[in-house]
Amino acid sequence: MPSSVIILGAKGRFGRAAQKAFLDAGWDVTAFGRNWTSPAQKGAKQISGDAFDADVLTAACTGMDVIVHALNPPYPAWSKAMPVLTANVITAASQCGATVMIPGNVYNFGEAMPAVLSESTAHAPTTRKGRLREQMEKAFAASNVQTIVLRAGDFIDAEQSGNWFDGHIANKVSKGSIMYPGPTDQPHAWAYLPDAANAMVGLAEIRSSLPKFDTFGFEGYTLTGNQLIEAVEEAAARPLKRSGMPWFMIPFLGLFSPTIKEIYEMRYLWNLPHSVDATKLRAALPSMKTTSLEDCLKEVLVL
Numbered sequence: 259m260p261s262s263v264i265i266l267g268a269k270g271r272f273g274r275a276a277q278k279a280f281l282d283a284g285w286d287v288t289a290f291g292r293n294w295t296s297p298a299q300k301g302a303k304q305i306s307g308d309a310f311d312a313d314v315l316t317a318a319c320t321g322m323d324v325i326v327h328a329l330n331p332p333y334p335a336w337s338k339a340m341p342v343l344t345a346n347v348i349t350a351a352s353q354c355g356a357t358v359m360i361p362g363n364v365y366n367f368g369e370a371m372p373a374v375l376s377e378s379t380a381h382a383p384t385t386r387k388g389r390l391r392e393q394m395e396k397a398f399a400a401s402n403v404q405t406i407v408l409r410a411g412d413f414i415d416a417e418q419s420g421n422w423f424d425g426h427i428a429n430k431v432s433k434g435s436i437m438y439p440g441p442t443d444q445p446h447a448w449a450y451l452p453d454a455a456n457a458m459v460g461l462a463e464i465r466s467s468l469p470k471f472d473t474f475g476f477e478g479y480t481l482t483g484n485q486l487i488e489a490v491e492e493a494a495a496r497p498l499k500r501s502g503m504p505w506f507m508i509p510f511l512g513l514f515s516p517t518i519k520e521i522y523e524m525r526y527l528w529n530l531p532h533s534v535d536a537t538k539l540r541a542a543l544p545s546m547k548t549t550s551l552e553d554c555l556k557e558v559l560v561l
């Protein structure tokens with residue numbers, strides 16, 4: 259009998275990739291989302307429900323071996339939504355005896371973060387969103403629920419999803435231009451989303467050998483802005499006109515858009531060199547395969 263997993267936030271970026279990764283690995287997959295208007299991925303069961311209702315969430319998770327917590331409310335809603343979602347997922351997992359798996363990010367390290375980020379790097383969040391992520395992880399660590407966090411940099415999605423890469427940096431490559439949000443000589447951490455989802459499946463399959471709370475770094479690609487731009491140019495087989503992010507305008511625009519205001523808070527990530535160390539992950543999953551940057555860009559670029 260295959261293991262069972264429920265993907266919370268199955269319509270989001272990570273949730274969508276997790277559906278495919280677990281299905282490809284032969285798991286029994288249930289996709290949980292609010293107000294489904296289209297089918298889940300072929301082969302996945304589909305449940306509509308409100309994760310803010312603890313009873314509904316617990317009922318949906320009953321019988322599951324693994325819960326992928328990919329619920330990701332809009333930035334402006336984090337302060338109110340995340341504590342409730344955290345409590346509800348912990349309640350559901352506690353009652354169902356399931357392992358929780360969380361796609362993590364680098365917000366927890368803050369503006370004093372070193373250039374290489376590992377599981378032993380101190381957490382010192384300096385932004386509101388970083389502190390909320392840290393509070394969430396601490397709540398899971400203090401619970402009786404086995405929890406595994408897979409931490410990665412910015413995602414490069416296999417589908418157009420409006421993230422930094424396809425929504426801003428490379429969205430005009432077909433017109434001969436590319437935008438980079440920070441200094442082009444600073445290393446930045448990227449992760450190809452299907453690879454990160456596959457790594458999560460690998461960790462789920464060895465969960466019985468892991469401690470109650472564990473974290474792993476997913477390295478992906480560490481690239482300066484120049485390296486990323488040059489790789490995109492090579493994939494596009496043409497030179498691209500370069501531009502930067504007009505950060506000086508963002509505070510003004512933030513007066514009219516709460517989301518833009520929240521994005522401005524995280525601008526430091528483009529100015530600080532950082533990479534994610536995957537030594538621990540590679541030791542845990544020695545047969546893990548990842549996609550080359552060349553093949554990743556061939557897959558994702560709209561030329």
